[in-house]
Amino acid sequence: MAIFISLAILSILVLLLEAFHFKKTGLILARTGLAVTLFASIWSPSPDLYVALFSPLILGLLFLILFFPTINRLDHVALLLFSGLGALVMLSHTDFITLFLGIELLSIPLYVLAGSGHTRRSEEAGIKYFLLGSVASAILLFGMALVFASTGQLNLLDLALHTRIHFPSPLLMTGVLFVLAGMAFKLSAAPFHMWAPDVYEGSSTSYTAYMATVVKCAAIATVFKLFQFAFGPLLSSWGIWVVLIACLSLVVGNLMAMHQHSVKRLIAFSGIANVGFMLLPLAFYTGFSLSVTFFYVLTYSLATLGILLVNDCIKTSTEDDHLHRFHGLARNNIFLFIVLCVSVLSLAGIPPLPGFFAKYSLLMLLFQQGHFGLVALALLATLGGLTYYLRILFASLQIRSHSDPKPTTVTPYFLGLLLLLFALCLMIFPESFLP
Amino acid sequence: MNDWYLVLLALPFLSACIIAAFRFFSPTRVSALAIGLSGLIAMLTFLPYVASVSTAGLLFDWHWVTALGLSLTFSVDALSLLMLTLSNTVFFLVFLMSYKTLKKSTLFYSALFVIQIGLTGLFGCQNALLFYIFWEITLVPVIFLLMGWGQDHHHKTILKYVLYSLAGSFLMLGAFIFLYTLTPAPHSFDFGVWTSLSLPPYIQNILFWMLFIAFAIKTPLIPFHRWQLPTYSLLPYPANILVASVLSKMGLYAILRFFLALTPTALVWNQELVVASCVISALIASFIALKQKTLTGVLAYLSVAHLSLVVASLFTLESTGFHGAVFQIVAHTITTVGFFYCISLIKHLYGTDTLAELSGLKKQSTLFSASFFVIVLSLAAVPFTSGFVGEFLMVLSIFVVQPLSGIGIGITLVVGAWVLLNTFHGTMLGTPNATTNTPFSTNRLEKTVLILLVIFSIGLGLFPNLILQKVELIFNQTSLLSSSPVDTDSINPKIEDVLNLPDIEDKN
Numbered sequence: 001m002a003i004f005i006s007l008a009i010l011s012i013l014v015l016l017l018e019a020f021h022f023k024k025t026g027l028i029l030a031r032t033g034l035a036v037t038l039f040a041s042i043w044s045p046s047p048d049l050y051v052a053l054f055s056p057l058i059l060g061l062l063f064l065i066l067f068f069p070t071i072n073r074l075d076h077v078a079l080l081l082f083s084g085l086g087a088l089v090m091l092s093h094t095d096f097i098t099l100f101l102g103i104e105l106l107s108i109p110l111y112v113l114a115g116s117g118h119t120r121r122s123e124e125a126g127i128k129y130f131l132l133g134s135v136a137s138a139i140l141l142f143g144m145a146l147v148f149a150s151t152g153q154l155n156l157l158d159l160a161l162h163t164r165i166h167f168p169s170p171l172l173m174t175g176v177l178f179v180l181a182g183m184a185f186k187l188s189a190a191p192f193h194m195w196a197p198d199v200y201e202g203s204s205t206s207y208t209a210y211m212a213t214v215v216k217c218a219a220i221a222t223v224f225k226l227f228q229f230a231f232g233p234l235l236s237s238w239g240i241w242v243v244l245i246a247c248l249s250l251v252v253g254n255l256m257a258m259h260q261h262s263v264k265r266l267i268a269f270s271g272i273a274n275v276g277f278m279l280l281p282l283a284f285y286t287g288f289s290l291s292v293t294f295f296y297v298l299t300y301s302l303a304t305l306g307i308l309l310v311n312d313c314i315k316t317s318t319e320d321d322h323l324h325r326f327h328g329l330a331r332n333n334i335f336l337f338i339v340l341c342v343s344v345l346s347l348a349g350i351p352p353l354p355g356f357f358a359k360y361s362l363l364m365l366l367f368q369q370g371h372f373g374l375v376a377l378a379l380l381a382t383l384g385g386l387t388y389y390l391r392i393l394f395a396s397l398q399i400r401s402h403s404d405p406k407p408t409t410v411t412p413y414f415l416g417l418l419l420l421l422f423a424l425c426l427m428i429f430p431e432s433f434l435p
Numbered sequence: 436m437n438d439w440y441l442v443l444l445a446l447p448f449l450s451a452c453i454i455a456a457f458r459f460f461s462p463t464r465v466s467a468l469a470i471g472l473s474g475l476i477a478m479l480t481f482l483p484y485v486a487s488v489s490t491a492g493l494l495f496d497w498h499w500v501t502a503l504g505l506s507l508t509f510s511v512d513a514l515s516l517l518m519l520t521l522s523n524t525v526f527f528l529v530f531l532m533s534y535k536t537l538k539k540s541t542l543f544y545s546a547l548f549v550i551q552i553g554l555t556g557l558f559g560c561q562n563a564l565l566f567y568i569f570w571e572i573t574l575v576p577v578i579f580l581l582m583g584w585g586q587d588h589h590h591k592t593i594l595k596y597v598l599y600s601l602a603g604s605f606l607m608l609g610a611f612i613f614l615y616t617l618t619p620a621p622h623s624f625d626f627g628v629w630t631s632l633s634l635p636p637y638i639q640n641i642l643f644w645m646l647f648i649a650f651a652i653k654t655p656l657i658p659f660h661r662w663q664l665p666t667y668s669l670l671p672y673p674a675n676i677l678v679a680s681v682l683s684k685m686g687l688y689a690i691l692r693f694f695l696a697l698t699p700t701a702l703v704w705n706q707e708l709v710v711a712s713c714v715i716s717a718l719i720a721s722f723i724a725l726k727q728k729t730l731t732g733v734l735a736y737l738s739v740a741h742l743s744l745v746v747a748s749l750f751t752l753e754s755t756g757f758h759g760a761v762f763q764i765v766a767h768t769i770t771t772v773g774f775f776y777c778i779s780l781i782k783h784l785y786g787t788d789t790l791a792e793l794s795g796l797k798k799q800s801t802l803f804s805a806s807f808f809v810i811v812l813s814l815a816a817v818p819f820t821s822g823f824v825g826e827f828l829m830v831l832s833i834f835v836v837q838p839l840s841g842i843g844i845g846i847t848l849v850v851g852a853w854v855l856l857n858t859f860h861g862t863m864l865g866t867p868n869a870t871t872n873t874p875f876s877t878n879r880l881e882k883t884v885l886i887l888l889v890i891f892s893i894g895l896g897l898f899p900n901l902i903l904q905k906v907e908l909i910f911n912q913t914s915l916l917s918s919s920p921v922d923t924d925s926i927n928p929k930i931e932d933v934l935n936l937p938d939i940e941d942k943n
């Protein structure tokens with residue numbers, strides 16, 4: 001609770017400082033404030049396992065995103081902080097009302113941020129995200145209403161007790177599936193993924209990074225909490241739907257990503273494919289599945305952040321987002337090139353980078369559950385993923401150069417170094433992150 | 436001296452970092468530094484032959500990720516030592532070759548050193564997951580070399596190489612995880628535990644085919660060879676020599692390590708099929724080599740033919756076949772390096788390796804054409820060259836097992852020799868044409884490397900016992916998979932016994 005309050009106060013303070021034009025102070029305050037809350041969340045972990053695992057991750061990712069070179073307006077920083085608060089509220093919900101509150105608090109600042117650029121693409125992104133997001137919220141609410149109608153409960157604990165004792169009614173099952181659909185939208189899992197590529201492409205790179213990492217983390221944690229805890233006993237009825245969504249995401253994400261030429265669209269589809277990997281463990285209730293997904297989300301977020309950071313550092317004359325942006329990177333800026341390589345290869349699952357351990361532990365889980373078909377699909381998806389991840393590296397090794405990858409400040413280098421160090425830690429001691 | 440292997444593993448890593456850090460040095464100094472470092476590594480590899488270095492038992496053991504069964508476990512036995520010596524020597528030669536022919540780039544040398552880390556780890560590790568990791572580590576620098584220094588940017592070639600390699604290694608990973616789940620309760624990837632497994636025959640069969648296809652892609656054998664020629668032609672020069680000579684032996688090394696120990700029954704079951712298909716693969720490859728228009732193409736397909744032969748003779752489960760195959764692994768590596776080096780010199784001077792455009796090189800440089808001739812003879816398995824000993828033993832073993840395949844092998848050898856002599860005739864003899872009009876100038880370094888390669892090719896042919904003694908050591912090992920002295924005595928048959936399995940089956 002203290003973390004929520006301090007985060008809320010922090011955002012209001014930042015907003016006030018913007019009003020009085022203390023830009024630098026505000027940015028420093030936001031970063032230090034976030035660092036303090038991050039340490040607080042690690043220092044005194046919440047008794048709730050899901051919150052204890054994911055809230056440091058969310059705060060840490062938010063902290064890293066504040067070092068992106070295009071973060072320069074304090075009101076936007078304040079909106080990001082509010083949205084982060086929403087993510088934490090959504091994560092630590094104990095009943096449906098708080099969950100919905102959290103989701104809206106997460107989303108509404110994002111609608112604004114997505115539309116905050118002054119290009120047509122950005123406006124399109126804002127409107128699209130807002131409209132589709134509202135529909136998804138409505139579906140989620142409808143699902144909650146159905147669950148309430150059949151059980152009379154809104155509290156997770158009561159729901160868990162109810163589902164354990166009573167035989168599930170068709171009404172309850174419909175409600176659960178609607179809730180799943182609503183959450184799949186937030187996760188951008190296929191077939192609810194249509195918004196992601198357009199919105200990612202239209203938004204500024206730092207907000208794309210936020211959507212691709214923090215929002216996904218919060219949503220996947222919420223899905224796990226909701227479905228493992230409250231609807232856990234009904235696994236046999238919704239498990240197949242989760243597997244379907246996951247497989248569809250794997251297929252659609254990978255196939256579509258192969259044809260993309262825009263960096264952010266590619267990241268969007270890679271995110272969709274990766275959601276498939278993250279969702280698979282949910283369908284098998286073992287003690288191991290949460291930690292597998294946690295590790296996967298961790299490595300995925302760091303790698304995606306790395307790619308988008310490099311993308312953000314490159315300034316081109318035209319404002320397009322084509323993969324050509326990366327041309328000449330290996331020759332012009334070796335440090336950013338190394339960050340890009342480590343991130344891309346980690347996402348692709350090449351050993352001994354952290355992404356390999358994530359994919360590998362997932363495969364192991366599927367293997368031990370005896371789902372050889374899913375193992376084959378996951379391996380094929382990894383193979384397909386390589387075809388487009390390698391295109392990024394391929395572009396960055398080209399000699400022709402359209403761009404000037406010289407960040408004006410030192411912060412991107414600091415962020416890149418942090419990401420590399422963290423990848424190294426994950427590589428050498430993966431076990432300390434596999435709870 | 437127990438840390439000998441760890442130093443050997445750490446040195447390429449350090450070298451890669453040092454070379455990458457010295458990118459502001461002048462290019463000549465960087466390449467001199469790289470040659471020096473690789474020479475040091477090569478010398479260190481020879482240490483066990485001259486000094487008493489304990490290589491028995493586990494050299495190192497550290498649990499990396501206990502939950503996933505991954506531990507850093509290393510051990511060096513006779514087979515590892517042979518492969519290590521071979522690969523590090525070739526690395527040294529390749530670094531020497533890269534002195535002139537290459538755009539000198541620090542990252543290029545770093546990439547080569549990273550491949551060396553992968554191979555050193557691969558040949559010494561005692562944990563299957565670690566084996567997989569090192570296997571993949573060799574892949575990444577090759578991708579970078581293809582992308583960054585490829586002679587022309589061909590997206591599709593790179594993708595083809597990556598997809599083929601990864602499809603193979605995923606199959607291997609699948610088989611490894613499967614084996615892991617088959618081990619008793621605290622599951623393990625440790626080779627020591629795996630050797631004591633006795634698997635039901637049908638499971639052995641599944642594992643056998645998964646692993647066999649994986650290794651066949653890496654080697655490559657015929658239905659899986661499509662990545663090879665484009666990759667060789669696209670890679671920058673000294674790097675493709677490395678890929679053709681050493682990386683192609685990874686698959687053979689894995690076959691030697693895993694099949695005899697893990698799937699003896701499946702080996703006997705599938706023996707005839709595998710031998711026959713390998714012989715067919717060799718036949719097809721040698722006929723394709725006949726139609727090749729470039730020197731690289733000739734080399735690539737003859738290499739497929741030779742390596743198919745090696746696999747076939749390993750699967751004859753005969754003692755002669757085993758000896759011949761291991762000998763041929765060494766000999767083929769050396770001759771491939773030699774042949775490819777000659778191609779690289781020609782390509783560097785005249786800008787082409789198309790057969791039709793080359794002629795009369797003997798007139799330009801006698802030393803070069805003489806060396807080329809020796810290497811060609813060695814590849815054609817003429818007596819008193821390194822190619823002969825291995826080839827003779829292998830053909831002998833195949834004749835014993837499948838006389839019909841023996842005839843096929845005879846045809847392969849004749850066609851191969853024909854292709855090689857034709858190539859020699861076309862490029863070296865005759866009068867120089869418009870392309871080859873300029874004199875063939877080689878500097879002292881290039882001459883030294885050529886002469887070294889010639890000495891290796893003839894020396895191994897004259898004194899085959901140098902290698903055959905080592906093969907005998909490998910052959911007498913208790914188990915090829917695990918070299919730890921624990922739990923091998925009673926449970927595991929010796930390799931000799933495994934090789935004699937077909938007789939036992941027949942008697943029953």
